Amino acid sequence: MSRITYREALRQGLREALARDPRVFLMGEDVGRYGGTFAVSKGLLDEFGEQRIRDTPLSELGFVAAGVGAALGGMRPIVEVMTVNFSLLALDPLMNTAAALRHMSGGQFSVPLVVRMTTGAGRQLAAQHSHSLEGWFAHIPGLKILAPATLEDARGMLWPALQDPDLVLLFEQGALYNQEGELDESEVVDIRSARVRREGRDLTLIAYGGTLGKALAAAEQLAGEGVSAEVIDLRVLRPLDDATLMASVRKTRRALVVDEGWRSGSLAAEIIARIVEQAFYDLDAPPARVCSAEVPMPYAKHLEDAALPQVPAIVAAAKGLLGLA
Amino acid sequence: MSRITYREALRQGLREALARDPRVFLMGEDVGRYGGTFAVSKGLLDEFGEQRIRDTPLSELGFVAAGVGAALGGMRPIVEVMTVNFSLLALDPLMNTAAALRHMSGGQFSVPLVVRMTTGAGRQLAAQHSHSLEGWFAHIPGLKILAPATLEDARGMLWPALQDPDLVLLFEQGALYNQEGELDESEVVDIRSARVRREGRDLTLIAYGGTLGKALAAAEQLAGEGVSAEVIDLRVLRPLDDATLMASVRKTRRALVVDEGWRSGSLAAEIIARIVEQAFYDLDAPPARVCSAEVPMPYAKHLEDAALPQVPAIVAAAKGLLGLA
């Protein structure tokens, strides 16, 4: 075990991948000389050189599409889109090309590309820098979506993502970069399964990325009030690990999804739909969700806090599900 | 009543709007000289001239953003993005700017822009020309989404959309352009409500745009088998008209959503989540959905048919809900 931040864990993952496979390279805005906008790639330029740590021009569409091409050409590119907000400029190569290519070519071309981006709010960056769109991206067939919430996943998801023959989007939670803890070096990280992060009996809290910590805090608080909450970390947003979800929900008979995405059309809605489809008759109460308010994220701290899922709202919703409101 | 196609109804709506308000103009690729890619705007260039029927360069991001600016500058632009597939190039001005602007400016700037686009599959146009993304767009706060499925809506939704002070996306169903019928000139078209298109007792079929006709056909077939299906046309995908939906579901106690979007993260998921949240204890069965297969749309007709929601699947799912399977 070593003490480390989420940022450093991500950097370790990058460094290991670059060291392990000469086909791997990192490209994006300010990943090199600047040291990474959020300092994730700091030091890598010195270590791996300009060929493999490539600063790009401000051209999100261009360099994401070039990443697709480079993947087709035999490399294993990691493209950093500085934040998910700017990925709206690069949706065409992601959805229209990379995600569709293998199927529409009759199985001829896979796109072994990893796109990393920072997601989420909580740092007063306002409407154009605070989206949580990872759940929205999870609508798109042909791609896989990862949301590391723990140090182990921050370090360990990149390598299996690079081994995956298809496009993988890896969403780093901006609010977690400075989070520090003990890294369990022995944990084996897969990119297929959800994980039970806390066992419980009375209800299942389903969270991922930035909401996992809040769900765990809520579970702790609920425990103090005699409620035993199980907490599931989705980890992989597409494809969803239904088996783990349903096993838990069948056991607890109650589910609450905690999702930083805007409520309507959230990943939480999809999870509720699946629970209803697969476990309706095992439910003791309607599955519920705590999501972000449907508002462009405001700058002012108190408004931003009000717009995001918070522990008290999770606790209240959980108690509501149990008729303890 | 007059006999008319969906395409002609759309054109009537455009012509009326252009005639009524000098601030209205239409811009997009090939709306003018070519006569409109799908011939919707045919003849309008001759009638209204080059200033108001503006052919644009191939620059989706540029001309959509210019539409936002022109709306801010006092015009009432109608921007045509040829098909929703290309709107992936223009998401930044739509989500990061237009949808957020009023809120993030503290209420100073509204964006009275209407963006029209063709959506949907069914014409063997394959993976890059067949998306149904209107439900996906419905995730975005700050915009309104319309899906005309009838001739009356095709003609009548544009004018109230132009009266709306905010960004409105209007999705035309490509597979309906040639659909012909009697236009009821007396119908008053709003852009707020869902409509019951067929009354029924045993279950509620919820559809919109390209799936409305299929839901109605399924209801007809079900009637022959003694099942009375109510059919709701959502019409407005954001904000959803919960009241109409819940009134029907509370009555029939069973709901089936028919949605051309890919299943995971579909609008259907959101509707199921809402039904569960608002009417759980009134349900006799879990709400269900018939969606598109999660696959980039194939070209071959039989595969495209297999990937899309079809009447037999709707009928089967409806019977399943009623335990008649």
Added chain:
Amino acid sequence: MTNTPVSYPPEFARQLLRDMLRIRRLEERAAELYGEAKIRGFLHLYIGEEAVAVGVLHALNADDAVVATYREHGHALLCGVPMGAIMAEMYGKQEGCSRGRGGSMHLFDAGTRFFGGNAIVAGGIPLAVGLALAERMQGGRRVTACFFGEGALAEGAAAEALNLAALWQLPVLFCCENNYYAMGTALARSQAQTDLCAKVQAFKVPARSVDGMDVVAVHEATRAAVEAVRASGGPQFLEFRTYRFRAHSMFDPELYRDKAEVEAWKTRGPIHTYSARLKAQELLDEAGFLALEAEAVAEVEAAVAFAEAGTLEPVETLMNDVYTPEPQP
């Protein structure tokens, strides 16, 4: 230009004509089959522009990569995709080069490094830049040729890609098929800068304009440009001035251009002007021409027969290849 002698070995000189004829006959037949509803979706014909694909692709090596558009039957064919596989693809048969899932706009062939078949205008341009980046990083000498229309140059994607290629000095050959219209929009009505080479040179990509109706001019210019790419490692841009004789797609009523303009360009048609030159130089006689014609027609008919005999992918495999299957242990 059209009167300069053809100084190629007779075999190769005829090969250029043969290949233009193969594309022409293939597409004429495809148009008929569209009329018979054997082919559906969008069908974009290259008729009139054949000299470009033929002249360019004969200047590339077999292992160079090619990225094309939705108007790519000719490019696929010249890359080596069998005509039968192209026709079967348009029929939606699993014997097609994309298993019938792509159709006319999405021909692909991994074996010949033919990367499609891209139906998003300008979408292939940054993709080609990425292929070239991979080549550069792996120390290879292969060129990536990327075809697109003049309309695509208005897209931001094109600007970003040109800059990247020039900045990183990547081995891309940009082949702009300037047929003067993007659907119904004339170049001068969509781009303030109609001198495309001037536009591109401002991005620091060397650029040259070529008579795209003259297969020899196309071939010579491309050979020089490919040599320059291989020598410098950096990009080159060629503008081929050409014209499509047919509508944009099968739905186009062609309201936007004069019949007279079309007729004027037809007099410069790449096939008849070139075959006239070959005959004038006695590299070909009428019998030889008819033999090439017959050969092309036979190939087309064989392709149709192949497509007709083809089978449909079972519906059960619809979901295959959304993701790459796991390697079996």
Added chain:
Amino acid sequence: MTNTPVSYPPEFARQLLRDMLRIRRLEERAAELYGEAKIRGFLHLYIGEEAVAVGVLHALNADDAVVATYREHGHALLCGVPMGAIMAEMYGKQEGCSRGRGGSMHLFDAGTRFFGGNAIVAGGIPLAVGLALAERMQGGRRVTACFFGEGALAEGAAAEALNLAALWQLPVLFCCENNYYAMGTALARSQAQTDLCAKVQAFKVPARSVDGMDVVAVHEATRAAVEAVRASGGPQFLEFRTYRFRAHSMFDPELYRDKAEVEAWKTRGPIHTYSARLKAQELLDEAGFLALEAEAVAEVEAAVAFAEAGTLEPVETLMNDVYTPEPQP
């Protein structure tokens, strides 16, 4: 250039200095307040570049439209947004010019036609083109000025917008603040074409390069360009060569540039060089300079007091203005 005489009326000559000082002192104070955690989020300072906003905005009419970036405190101020409203915005108070919802990157003011405050690089450029289109279609004579950095010129959005403005001959003044870096990426490392005017002229937008450290040069060039826009109706592009003396934002460790380079540019600082010229021409004496300084500081302190005294928007109105409220009957 810096030695050419300042031939403005004394009042106006001093106004230019006063406004540069106002921006400078405002931002220095904002940086302090960031250190005290009164201001949060991203904060991008304009320190070193003040001559550009001041020189340009004094050449515009009050009713001309202005579109700026996330580095826009100075532009907002010069457009007429009260300093208190700017400071309160950065404090997140509802007395701020965007009710505290926007913060430093999203200053807006409908009254002065200040259209933000855009935090997507290049996002404002096609928006400005649209504003100009609306102006043209309504027969107005107002200009739309659009500010952006040199880094933004690599974005496809910029290319599309330049083409549209030139094609439709729209009254936009493109003001490129070339401070040679986009975050940590030097111009030459991100654009193959470093001659920005050459790049832009290739889009058929007339372009001129200006010493952005000299407020007089900026002002004169802008006056000429604005006149050209009003006369021709078409766009103009100005490249202002300038430099930011501070980090990109409050998080930037500045690893990418030499201290010596920064120091060299600082000797050309727009405020001290201009005030020296004013003094040399006896348009200003030391007492006059100190008075302007004192005035600026007083305005800043009043703004801070205003922001401190400001109130928070009630959480209850969080959802207001996601949509425009219906008019009350």
